[in-house]
Amino acid sequence: MGGLNATHDPARRSWIDSANAPGTDFPIQNLPWGVFSEPGGPKRVGVAIGAHILDVTAAETAGLVRASDAPVFGGGTLNAFMALPQDVWSRTRAQLADLLDAGRGPRDGLVLVAQADARMHLPVFVRGFTDFYASKEHASNVGAMFRGPENALMPNWLHIPIGYNGRASTVVVSGTPIRRPLGQLKAPADAAPRLGPSRKLDIELELGAIVGTPSAMGRPVTTAQAYDMIFGFVLLNDWSARDIQLWEYQPLGPFQSKAFGTSIGPWIVTREALEPYRAATPERAGPLLPYLHEATPNNFDILLEIDLAPAGGAPTTISRTNARHLYYSAAQQLAHHALSGCAMETGDLLGSGTISGPARGSCGSLLELTWNGRDPLPIDGGTRTFVEDGDTLTLRGWCEGAGRIGFGACTGTILPAPPAPA
Numbered sequence: 001m002g003g004l005n006a007t008h009d010p011a012r013r014s015w016i017d018s019a020n021a022p023g024t025d026f027p028i029q030n031l032p033w034g035v036f037s038e039p040g041g042p043k044r045v046g047v048a049i050g051a052h053i054l055d056v057t058a059a060e061t062a063g064l065v066r067a068s069d070a071p072v073f074g075g076g077t078l079n080a081f082m083a084l085p086q087d088v089w090s091r092t093r094a095q096l097a098d099l100l101d102a103g104r105g106p107r108d109g110l111v112l113v114a115q116a117d118a119r120m121h122l123p124v125f126v127r128g129f130t131d132f133y134a135s136k137e138h139a140s141n142v143g144a145m146f147r148g149p150e151n152a153l154m155p156n157w158l159h160i161p162i163g164y165n166g167r168a169s170t171v172v173v174s175g176t177p178i179r180r181p182l183g184q185l186k187a188p189a190d191a192a193p194r195l196g197p198s199r200k201l202d203i204e205l206e207l208g209a210i211v212g213t214p215s216a217m218g219r220p221v222t223t224a225q226a227y228d229m230i231f232g233f234v235l236l237n238d239w240s241a242r243d244i245q246l247w248e249y250q251p252l253g254p255f256q257s258k259a260f261g262t263s264i265g266p267w268i269v270t271r272e273a274l275e276p277y278r279a280a281t282p283e284r285a286g287p288l289l290p291y292l293h294e295a296t297p298n299n300f301d302i303l304l305e306i307d308l309a310p311a312g313g314a315p316t317t318i319s320r321t322n323a324r325h326l327y328y329s330a331a332q333q334l335a336h337h338a339l340s341g342c343a344m345e346t347g348d349l350l351g352s353g354t355i356s357g358p359a360r361g362s363c364g365s366l367l368e369l370t371w372n373g374r375d376p377l378p379i380d381g382g383t384r385t386f387v388e389d390g391d392t393l394t395l396r397g398w399c400e401g402a403g404r405i406g407f408g409a410c411t412g413t414i415l416p417a418p419p420a421p422a
């Protein structure tokens with residue numbers, strides 16, 4: 001796979017009018033994958049098209065789409081499909097584009113559901129979750145705040161795509177409320193830690209790469225192979241409790257501060273749909289070891305935004321940034337992940353790391369946007385340093401060029417902390 005084909009043709013239109021509306025996230029060139037249900041009904045696999053979802057599970061049953069000899073869209077997740085070779089992903093995408101092409105029209109067995117009537121579910125069974133730290137601006141900002149300006153960037157950072165193993169168990173789909181975490185809190189001046197709800201609850205704007213093709217234990221992969229293993233990308237919010245993090249993170253890294261919830265968008269935008277928007281990683285500050293070299297631009301030009309809305313209030317856009325700022329591409333992260341012989345599985349989720357650009361308004365966390373609470377942000381009816389109970393955070397992402405390829409929205413509302421265990 002790779003290169004442009006008929007599914008990318010910017011002039012192509014669909015017989016579904018809302019897919020041709022300017023500004024839609026879901027034109028016929030996108031066709032992102034998700035899992036949805038209607039009230040009382042089972043989970044089905046679908047692709048977004050304009051304001052609708054094409055029911056791919058029904059299309060497979062009706063014989064309109066065929067990915068494999070055996071059905072793969074009946075299990076309520078995309079894992080079985082993602083485990084098929086990448087030329088099958090591509091061929092199936094082409095079949096769907098043909099069904100939705102303006103030259104066609106409704107037919108028996110083709111089921112469309114209005115997105116407004118559907119409930120979205122996790123699109124994949126998340127096998128493992130690894131979170132990286134790939135924005136140089138973010139790593140420098142956090143380093144300056146946590147360890148002082150003289151230690152802004154750790155010496156390994158320019159050589160290794162730094163990451164940690166996160167929790168798959170608490171990866172949830174957009175719209176799922178998140179409970180404020182309890183944790184051990186100890187500010188540097190405090191004599192002893194205490195137990196309490198986090199008071200510095202933060203967000204992290206990231207992209208999640210979803211592994212389709214697995215790699216075997218003991219078998220490293222090249223960056224080119226790693227690129228081909230990626231099925232697609234989702235928006236990802238790595239909710240983070242900064243006060244818990246500051247006390248717990250040395251020497252093994254974040255643990256409870258990032259284990260209580262990670263929100264992902266409902267739509268997996270395929271790597272193939274993003275092909276016209278490939279972008280180079282930023283200029284290297286120093287040489288990388290050869291296993292991290294890339295012969296092709298493996299970043300993507302994706303515009304990203306964060307909105308914050310207080311309970312009952314209007315949203316304010318608090319950040320605008322771009323995924324092309326990432327110093328390490330998802331392919332480099334995946335190649336590094338497999339280097340030791342770590343097996344990568346279908347359904348593994350790799351967070352890019354917080355995406356921050358060079359300007360304050362292009363940072364991907366409140367920690368940076370408010371400089372650890374020093375500079376509150378104006379929002380509807382007040383100001384914010386960190387996230388308050390009842391706040392709703394929404395991430396958005398899209399590519400702009402001859403057309404538009406969007407990710408939809410990734411939202412989450414914060415609920416009050418649970419009572420402390422006695």
Ligand SMILES: O=C(O)/C=C/C(=O)CC(=O)CC(=O)O
Nearest residue numbers: 132133134142143204353354
């Ligand atoms: O520098 C540190 O001590 C920790 C940084 C993080 O917050 C880890 C993380 O989630 C990485 C990221 O999203 O970029």
Ligand SMILES: [Ca+2]
Nearest residue numbers: 131204238354
């Ligand atoms: Ca993170």
Ligand SMILES: [Mg+2]
Nearest residue numbers: 238239258262
């Ligand atoms: Mg998290």
